[in-house]
Amino acid sequence: MTHRKFEDWDxxxxxxxxxxxxxxxxxxxxxxxxxxxxxxxxxxFFTGKACKRGHVSPRNEHGDCTQCHLMRLAERRDAV
Ligand SMILES: [Zn+2]
Incomplete structure (x- = not known):
């Protein structure tokens, strides 16, 4: 268990x-x-907020939703 500064309970x-x-x-x-x-x-990291496409999922170091990131990878693969 890491000891990070706790966010508020809400x-x-x-x-x-x-x-x-x-x-x-x-x-x-x-x-x-x-x-x-x-x-x-x-x-x-995980904010608990939906991305612009409505995914609730963790975000990477760029602040991109990981679901969107996977979708983009899949689109790129399908485009080949
Ligand atoms: Zn997303």
Whole structure:
């Protein structure tokens, strides 16, 4: 267990709820903000908020939703 500065309970509860809805109970363990992710060495982070395409999923170091990232990879593969 790492000792990061705790976000407030409302934000944490919101992330737990979003992760539960998505069926990924590990996600609330991820850093909740990019700067914390960077402090901890570059894992994905999870805000609990949907991306512009409506995915609730962790984001990478660029702030891109990992679902969108996978979709883009698949589109690129299908385009070949
Ligand atoms: Zn997305």
């Amino acid at each position: 934000a944490y509860a919101q992330r737990v709820c979003a992760a539960t809805n998505a069926g990924n109970l590990d996600w609330p363990q991820l850093p909740h903000a990019k700067r914390i992710m960077i402090d901890e060495g570059g894992k994905p």
